[in-house]
Amino acid sequence: MKKRENQMKELNFLDSAENRKKVRKYFYIFLGILLAIDPFIHKHVELPWEGSPFFYAVYGYAACVSLIFIAKGLRLIVKRREDYYRK
Amino acid sequence: MINEIPPAAILIVGALGVPFFKGKLKSAYLLLLPAAALINLLAMPEGKYWIVRFLEYNLIFGRVDKLSLVFGYIFALITLIGMIFALHVTDNTQHIAAFVYAGSALGVTFAGDLFTLYVFWELMAISSVFLVWARNTERSMRAGWRYLLVHIVGGLCLLAGIIIYVAETGSPEFAYIGLGTYGIASHLILIGFAVNAGLFPLHAWLPDAYPRATVSGAVFMSALTTKSAVYILARTFPGTELLIWAGAFMTCFPIFYAVIVNDIRRVLAYSLINQVGFMVCGIGIGTQLAINGVVAHAFSHIIYKALLFMSTGAVLYMTGKIRATDLGGLHKTMPFTAICCMIGAASISAFPLFSGFVSKSMTVAAAAEEHLTIIWFMLMFASAGVFHHAGIKVPFFVFFGHDSGIRAKEPPINMRLAMGIAAFICIFLGVYPQPLYRILPYTVHYVPYTAFHVVGMLQLLMFGVLAFTLLVLSGYYPPEMRAVNLDTDWFARIPGRKFIWFCQAPLKRIGGFFDEGVSRIVGLLKTIPDRSVIVEKGTDSFFHSGLTSLPNLLFVWGRNLRTEIKQLSWNLAYILMPFFVLLALMLLWLS
Numbered sequence: 001m002k003k004r005e006n007q008m009k010e011l012n013f014l015d016s017a018e019n020r021k022k023v024r025k026y027f028y029i030f031l032g033i034l035l036a037i038d039p040f041i042h043k044h045v046e047l048p049w050e051g052s053p054f055f056y057a058v059y060g061y062a063a064c065v066s067l068i069f070i071a072k073g074l075r076l077i078v079k080r081r082e083d084y085y086r087k
Numbered sequence: 088m089i090n091e092i093p094p095a096a097i098l099i100v101g102a103l104g105v106p107f108f109k110g111k112l113k114s115a116y117l118l119l120l121p122a123a124a125l126i127n128l129l130a131m132p133e134g135k136y137w138i139v140r141f142l143e144y145n146l147i148f149g150r151v152d153k154l155s156l157v158f159g160y161i162f163a164l165i166t167l168i169g170m171i172f173a174l175h176v177t178d179n180t181q182h183i184a185a186f187v188y189a190g191s192a193l194g195v196t197f198a199g200d201l202f203t204l205y206v207f208w209e210l211m212a213i214s215s216v217f218l219v220w221a222r223n224t225e226r227s228m229r230a231g232w233r234y235l236l237v238h239i240v241g242g243l244c245l246l247a248g249i250i251i252y253v254a255e256t257g258s259p260e261f262a263y264i265g266l267g268t269y270g271i272a273s274h275l276i277l278i279g280f281a282v283n284a285g286l287f288p289l290h291a292w293l294p295d296a297y298p299r300a301t302v303s304g305a306v307f308m309s310a311l312t313t314k315s316a317v318y319i320l321a322r323t324f325p326g327t328e329l330l331i332w333a334g335a336f337m338t339c340f341p342i343f344y345a346v347i348v349n350d351i352r353r354v355l356a357y358s359l360i361n362q363v364g365f366m367v368c369g370i371g372i373g374t375q376l377a378i379n380g381v382v383a384h385a386f387s388h389i390i391y392k393a394l395l396f397m398s399t400g401a402v403l404y405m406t407g408k409i410r411a412t413d414l415g416g417l418h419k420t421m422p423f424t425a426i427c428c429m430i431g432a433a434s435i436s437a438f439p440l441f442s443g444f445v446s447k448s449m450t451v452a453a454a455a456e457e458h459l460t461i462i463w464f465m466l467m468f469a470s471a472g473v474f475h476h477a478g479i480k481v482p483f484f485v486f487f488g489h490d491s492g493i494r495a496k497e498p499p500i501n502m503r504l505a506m507g508i509a510a511f512i513c514i515f516l517g518v519y520p521q522p523l524y525r526i527l528p529y530t531v532h533y534v535p536y537t538a539f540h541v542v543g544m545l546q547l548l549m550f551g552v553l554a555f556t557l558l559v560l561s562g563y564y565p566p567e568m569r570a571v572n573l574d575t576d577w578f579a580r581i582p583g584r585k586f587i588w589f590c591q592a593p594l595k596r597i598g599g600f601f602d603e604g605v606s607r608i609v610g611l612l613k614t615i616p617d618r619s620v621i622v623e624k625g626t627d628s629f630f631h632s633g634l635t636s637l638p639n640l641l642f643v644w645g646r647n648l649r650t651e652i653k654q655l656s657w658n659l660a661y662i663l664m665p666f667f668v669l670l671a672l673m674l675l676w677l678s
Contacts, residue, residue: 011419014487024556031553034546043539046455047463050543060547063471064554071346072565078573079347085571085580 093137093148094159094197095207097124098166098190102183114174117182121167124193128159135199144259147199153528154382158196158318160526161386162189165310165393172397172505173303184217185307192311196318200259201249204319206670208245208283212238215312218304219296227299233576234296237282241289245279246669248272264323277324283316284367285360286333287340291576294344294356298409302400305352309359309396310389317366317385326373334368335462337361338469344574345476349410349567351399351485355392358435358477361469362388368466369450372457375529380449382527387442387516391434394509395481398428401498401506402485408493411480411567416490421497425486427506434513436478436548437470442513444544445520445535452533470544471551478548479555484567 013019038054045051101120108116133156136149151159166189173185191214194207212235219231251272253259264273282289293313297305324330341357341364348354362384369381401424402417403409418425430441437443447470454463497503516523524531558564 011422014418015490027549027552027556031549034542034549037542038546041538041542044537046452047458047460050455054546056543056546057550059467060471060550061554063468063547064475064551065558067342067468067472067475068346068554068558068564071343074343075347075565075572078344079568080571080573082569082571084573 092127093194094124094128094131094163095148095190095194097127098186098193099210102186102190105182105186106179117170117174118167120186121163121170121189124190125160125163125167128156128163131156138199141202144202145200146203147261148194148203149197150199150261151197153526154318154322155196157382157386157526157528158314159193161389162192162196162311162315165189165389166307168390168393168505168509169303169306169310171508172306172400172502174501175499176301176303178221180217181221181301181304184214184221185304187214188218188307188311192315195315199261201253201261202259204261205242205246205249208279209242211312211315212242215304215308218308219300221304222299222301224299230296230299233579234292237289237292237579241279241282243279244275244282248275248277248279252276262322263325266324266327266329280316280319280323281333283312284320285313285316285337285363286367287336288575290337290341290360291574291579293360294348294353294574295576297356297359298350298352302404305400306393306396309355309392313359313363314385314389317363317370317381320367320370321378321381325370325378327371330367330371331459331462332371334364334366334371335465335469337364337367339364339465339472342469342472342476344572345472346480347565347568348572349412349569351409351411351414351481352396352403354411354476354481355395355399358473359392361473362392362435364469365447365450365466368462369453372450372453372459374453374457376456376533377450377453379524379527379529379531379533380446380451380453383446383449383520383523384443386523387434387446387513390509390512390516391431391442394427394431394506394513395435395477397502397506397509398424398431399481399485401502402495404502405495405498406493410569411484412569414485414491414493415488416486417493417495418486419490420494421486423497423503424506425482427510428486429482430510430513432478432482434517436474437544438478438517438548439536439541439544440514440517442516442520444517445523446516448535448540448544449533467547471547474548474551475555479552 014023035054035057038057043051049055098120101123104116105113131151133151133153134149135147136151137147139146139148166185169185169189170182173181176182188211191207191210195204195211198204198207216231216235216238219227219234221227248271249259252264252269255269255272264276266273266277278289282292285293297308300308320330338361341360345354345357345361348357366381366384366388369377369384399409402414402421405421406414406417408414434441434443437447451463451466451470454466520535524533555564
């Protein structure tokens with residue numbers, strides 16, 4: 001049993017820092033493309049600010065950053081020891 | 088007219104047959120039931136069937152129209168997928184509970200009157216709790232009790248609402264109610280529905296109970312309870328402004344919790360509330376586009392949420408661990424499960440080409456169409472946020488992140504098959520949504536794939552990833568911690584316990600004090616002979632039995648709940664009894 005486990009195929013691609021860097025590099029390039037094509041897209045807007053350049057990118061980034069910081073603040077209020085309810 | 092069997096009956100009656108089968112035959116039987124229910128539904132024409140005259144009311148077991156059919160399809164489909172996932176489970180109780188639960192969900196969906204609705208509603212709560220208890224740990228026992236008590240309170244509100252409603256209108260018809268016309272009745276009914284839909288602040292049972300359920304039980308639970316409540320709200324309260332705000336709030340607040348919670352299935356439970364928030368908000372908006380969005384989103388949501396619960400459940404099944412702090416790096420040996428989880432994650436995040444994209448955007452578009460600016464911003468914030476926790480956090484901390492050293496194998500073939508089917512549907516609907524659009528209640532004019540929408544959504548999501556990447560790299564991302572995070576269930580759990588203590592100690596002591604004092608006073612009064620007997624009797628019955636027996640009773644009752652926890656049948660009898668008595672009284676009183 002143990003021997004078989006040792007033989008199990010493992011995907012080690014993400015183990016090396018170099019590969020992880022590569023993944024990040026392609027990710028940043030993709031972000032660049034998303035921003036670059038933004039001005040060329042026909043925008044059919046319901047709400048006025050939707051049409052402003054890079055609106056979704058900025059809002060997505062801002063939303064996630066504020067989400068994390070608010071969540072960190074929330075943790076200060078609601079976090080208790082793991083056995084809180086079992087005292 | 089009809090040769091079909093009521094959809095609920097196939098599963099509920101069929102459930103009784105489960106213990107008679109063994110081995111391969113049992114597997115076949117377990118799959119046959121939901122498959123039969125699904126095929127039966129597909130062949131069912133619209134109309135009203137199975138009307139039973141009861142006292143002076145018509146009980147309608149089959150109100151079949153476009154809205155109920157969509158929910159019927161998806162409930163039957165997910166029961167089939169969930170059963171494939173659960174095939175390896177040997178515990179018959181779980182299978183029976185799952186079938187009765189799914190059957191009741193179908194019963195709720197096709198109910199045409201409020202009485203039928205109520206009976207199936209309660210049956211759903213009672214059968215689903217067994218999927219929590221079947222985990223058979225002390226924690227799941229306790230969580231199951233809390234789950235049951237919450238749903239019983241919700242059910243009683245609903246029952247009270249129904250009684251007043253029927254008394255006022257004279258008809259138990261299950262149709263549009265709305266908040267304006269019927270006063271207290273509609274509010275009580277709404278509270279009953281809101282408990283099951285997980286509306287704030289009545290949502291806490293969800294992240295409490297779902298992570299404690301069995302591996303396969305959580306799959307059924309994630310699909311049925313909240314979505315049947317969504318269906319009912321869509322029927323009874325469309326266009327209620329309160330629901331717009333309640334829904335939008337529901338999309339936002341759980342994502343903060345989801346970021347800090349450690350148990351991965353609890354993260355999913357919070358994101359479930361967030362997704363149901365989109366639906367509740369859509370119901371509140373109530374336009375044709377919004378209702379279409381709600382139904383479409385419920386459909387695709389059930390599939391991808393089940394997929395997420397299946398893939399994380401598979402991890403729990405194979406490793407015995409589910410906390411983010413204990414997991415990581417599992418993609419190395421569980422690549423298939425990892426891919427399925429990521430497909431579910433991409434779907435819930437509404438990535439283009441995945442099912443969430445073609446459904447969620449309808450609700451958001453409806454908000455934009457009605458120019459609900461603040462709501463729109465909240466929904467967009469939630470869209471970015473859901474990607475953040477369900478889309479990135481779940482796959483990242485389980486399958487990537489730091490290597491936990493766990494080298495678990497892929498789950499059994501039936502689990503993989505179920506995940507594969509769900510993953511396929513997620514992508515299929517994302518690429519080719521027309522089959523889904525065709526079965527929606529209203530004609531769909533909405534086009535999800537425009538260049539602007541695709542690029543906008545990608546920007547929103549990808550820059551969310553950027554935020555995640557930068558925050559993790561810079562160390563600002565809140566680390567995973569073993570901890571309890573307080574939620575609104577605190578109010579029931581801590582003050583509730585204090586109340587029992589209060590009854591047990593101070594109140595009893597006060598009672599004892601009165602007791603002593605009273606006997607002294609009575610002793611004095613006895614010197615007046617002709618009054619003495621009356622005074623003694625009166626004071627005794629008031630102070631002695633009236634004041635002191637109530638807390639005593641409560642204490643004994645509470646203690647019984649704690650110590651008899653293993654003797655389910657007895658406790659269940661206690662809980663079931665008042666329901667049937669109430670139901671009988673209600674029907675008698677109305678007749």
